[in-house]
Amino acid sequence: MTGTEIARDRKAAVSVRALSKTFGQGEYAITALDSVELDILENEFFTLLGPSGCGKTTLLRLIAGFELPTNGSISLQGQDITDKPPHRRPINTVFQNYALFPHMTVAENIGFGLRMLGKPTAEIKQTTERMLALVQLEAMAGRRTDQLSGGQQQRVALARALAPAPKVLLLDEPLAALDLKLRKSMQIELKSLQAETGITFVFVTHDQEEALTMSDRIAVMKSGKILQIGTPRDIYDRPTHRFVADFIGDINILEGTVEHTDGDLATVRLKDGTRVSAHLGPASARSGDVSVAIRPENVRLASAGETPTLTGVLENIVYFGAATNLHLRLGTGEEIVIRNPGAVDEGRYQPGATIGAVMQPELIRVLE
Amino acid sequence: MADLSPATPASTQPRRRGRLARDLKAMPGFTATAWLCIVSLYLPILVLIAFSFNENRSVVLWTGFSLDWYAKALENDGIRNAAWVSVKIALFATVISTIAATMAALATTRTKKFAGQGLVYGIINQPLMIPEIVTAIATLSLFALVKKLTGLTGIGYLMLAHAAFCIPFAYMPIRARLETMTLTLEQAAADLYAPPLKVFTLVTLPLLGPGIVAGAMLAFVVSLDDVIITLMIAGPGETTLPIYILGAIRRGITPEINAVSTILVAVSVLLVMLLFLVQRRMQR
Numbered sequence: 001m002t003g004t005e006i007a008r009d010r011k012a013a014v015s016v017r018a019l020s021k022t023f024g025q026g027e028y029a030i031t032a033l034d035s036v037e038l039d040i041l042e043n044e045f046f047t048l049l050g051p052s053g054c055g056k057t058t059l060l061r062l063i064a065g066f067e068l069p070t071n072g073s074i075s076l077q078g079q080d081i082t083d084k085p086p087h088r089r090p091i092n093t094v095f096q097n098y099a100l101f102p103h104m105t106v107a108e109n110i111g112f113g114l115r116m117l118g119k120p121t122a123e124i125k126q127t128t129e130r131m132l133a134l135v136q137l138e139a140m141a142g143r144r145t146d147q148l149s150g151g152q153q154q155r156v157a158l159a160r161a162l163a164p165a166p167k168v169l170l171l172d173e174p175l176a177a178l179d180l181k182l183r184k185s186m187q188i189e190l191k192s193l194q195a196e197t198g199i200t201f202v203f204v205t206h207d208q209e210e211a212l213t214m215s216d217r218i219a220v221m222k223s224g225k226i227l228q229i230g231t232p233r234d235i236y237d238r239p240t241h242r243f244v245a246d247f248i249g250d251i252n253i254l255e256g257t258v259e260h261t262d263g264d265l266a267t268v269r270l271k272d273g274t275r276v277s278a279h280l281g282p283a284s285a286r287s288g289d290v291s292v293a294i295r296p297e298n299v300r301l302a303s304a305g306e307t308p309t310l311t312g313v314l315e316n317i318v319y320f321g322a323a324t325n326l327h328l329r330l331g332t333g334e335e336i337v338i339r340n341p342g343a344v345d346e347g348r349y350q351p352g353a354t355i356g357a358v359m360q361p362e363l364i365r366v367l368e
Numbered sequence: 369m370a371d372l373s374p375a376t377p378a379s380t381q382p383r384r385r386g387r388l389a390r391d392l393k394a395m396p397g398f399t400a401t402a403w404l405c406i407v408s409l410y411l412p413i414l415v416l417i418a419f420s421f422n423e424n425r426s427v428v429l430w431t432g433f434s435l436d437w438y439a440k441a442l443e444n445d446g447i448r449n450a451a452w453v454s455v456k457i458a459l460f461a462t463v464i465s466t467i468a469a470t471m472a473a474l475a476t477t478r479t480k481k482f483a484g485q486g487l488v489y490g491i492i493n494q495p496l497m498i499p500e501i502v503t504a505i506a507t508l509s510l511f512a513l514v515k516k517l518t519g520l521t522g523i524g525y526l527m528l529a530h531a532a533f534c535i536p537f538a539y540m541p542i543r544a545r546l547e548t549m550t551l552t553l554e555q556a557a558a559d560l561y562a563p564p565l566k567v568f569t570l571v572t573l574p575l576l577g578p579g580i581v582a583g584a585m586l587a588f589v590v591s592l593d594d595v596i597i598t599l600m601i602a603g604p605g606e607t608t609l610p611i612y613i614l615g616a617i618r619r620g621i622t623p624e625i626n627a628v629s630t631i632l633v634a635v636s637v638l639l640v641m642l643l644f645l646v647q648r649r650m651q652r
Contacts, residue, residue, distance in 0.1 A: 087563050102575070161559075164560065
């Protein structure tokens with residue numbers, strides 16, 4: 001199932017059409033977003049993933065209303081909100097540096113949105129208490145925000161943004177400032193919060209692992225464009241672009257020529273003459289020179305008597321606990337990495353040895 | 369610790385040299401220079417304060433302690449009137465200049481960058497760059513013209529003049545505060561449904577508080593202290609405290625002047641302490 005197939009049977013919370021944003025003017029103009037098309041679905045945990053400067057934060061700020069687009073439109077549940085100021089959009093943001101009001105207590109911070117919506121005091125109090133319980137900060141209600149740890153501030157920011165029950169919650173790299181352990185537990189907490197509240201989350205990160213762990217769907221961005229939208233498995237197992245393949249996890253890329261195609265399968269002749277069958281993406285070239293990609297964990301060592309797909313000289317063995325990476329130099333000069341679960345027999349696999357590798361045919365992809 | 373190995377002095381020496389290079393305090397003459405500065409700044413004030421308690425009429429010959437000069441100064445109608453005029457003008461000037469400076473600071477930091485922003489900054493700070501005597505004469509001739517056209521007289525002219533030259537002094541700390549305040553907090557408020565006016569009153573203004581207080585106090589002190597412009601503009605019966613002191617000195621220095629000056633010093637020290645406390649409280 002691809003990302004677009006899911007989109008058909010669920011309603012869109014946020015729809016972005018031909019959205020562009022240019023900063024500056026004339027020769028100094030920088031295009032931060034370039035004709036982006038995107039549908040974020042109801043109750044979805046959606047992640048915008050990309051390196052810094054790819055436009056993911058700009059897209060988030062446009063949805064929040066902090067910036068106005070140069071072109072295109074944004075709608076929320078079918079309603080055009082392109083020109084609405086931030087305070088008239090039922091969308092809340094968790095800022096990267098939390099942006100808690102330093103002159104208010106934790107409870108006042110959390111109640112701020114409801115207060116601005118003109119809710120009765122009793123309701124504000126009740127919701128604030130519920131939110132404090134949700135993020136396990138009941139004991140901190142009367143504290144000033146600078147008396148809290150980074151993780152606690154993060155929770156207050158989350159509670160403050162969730163309290164007015166927004167239609168969409170935007171999160172701008174909210175975990176970037178936390179240490180690794182806290183980040184891991186917050187990832188799980190965020191994911192379960194999203195499931196509990198049923199609010200659409202739009203999460204911005206440059207951390208691919210974070211994106212894979214938490215998201216229902218991911219949009220991978222580069223230079224103001226969305227390259228691929230799909231589930232974590234789509235993105236990881238079926239990357240369509242070289243950039244996507246490279247950015248998320250490790251990948252082996254080999255050059256070859258398409259000999260013939262059959263449906264979405266292509267027979268590709270690699271540079272050393274080996275023929276492999278590879279899956280074609282929706283926009284892959286169906287003839288001529290192509291790049292094929294396979295994850296290191298989908299390449300294994302050939303067992304005795306087995307015909308290897310490729311043969312090469314072992315250059316490096318990198319052991320990292322759960323697995324061992326074997327770096328092979330092929331006759332064509334290309335490198336391929338085999339990820340072997342656990343350790344390998346060091347007597348047999350020595351640098352300089354000639355080794356056979358078997359690629360799982362169903363996991364080879366032709367890139368666009 | 370006496371039996372340290374012979375290697376120890378050799379290993380501590382480069383460290384000591386390293387400290388020499390980095391720490392300004394270890395430079396030759398540092399302590400002497402620091403004391404020279406402190407003495408030249410505060411010795412005159414200490415002498416002034418000491419002689420305000422002198423029993424004798426002299427301000428150079430100490431004969432004994434007394435509070436007579438304070439009693440005399442406080443009984444002196446001339447001093448009391450002048451003090452009242454000074455405070456009245458300073459309060460008016462503080463309120464007007466702080467409001468104007470706050471608006472100017474917001475306009476130069478919370479708006480989209482506009483052409484000529486640097487020029488605006490220069491214009492606001494103009495009184496700091498033009499010699500005060502020029503501002504004084506310019507203000508005088510403008511007011512003379514206005515007086516001739518309208519026939520209006522009174523203390524209002526002096527108040528307006530003070531309000532005008534206090535603006536840049538109030539502007540600087542407010543602008544500095546605004547520049548260190550990130551826009552994110554205001555965006556967060558807007559994101560949480562606060563319309564622009566609420567963003568201003570509930571977030572910008574409270575956070576700007578320490579800057580405004582600092583600006584207001586600076587304006588108050590600058591107004592209280594002014595001589596040149598006041599001397600030019602002030603009409604009869606509009607004698608401020610500095611002008612009174614100036615006049616009294618022409619008739620000869622008495623410890624009464626020292627006493628008045630000491631009270632002025634005490635007021636400004638109190639203001640500075642208050643400012644410090646307010647700022648620390650707001651930053652907490």
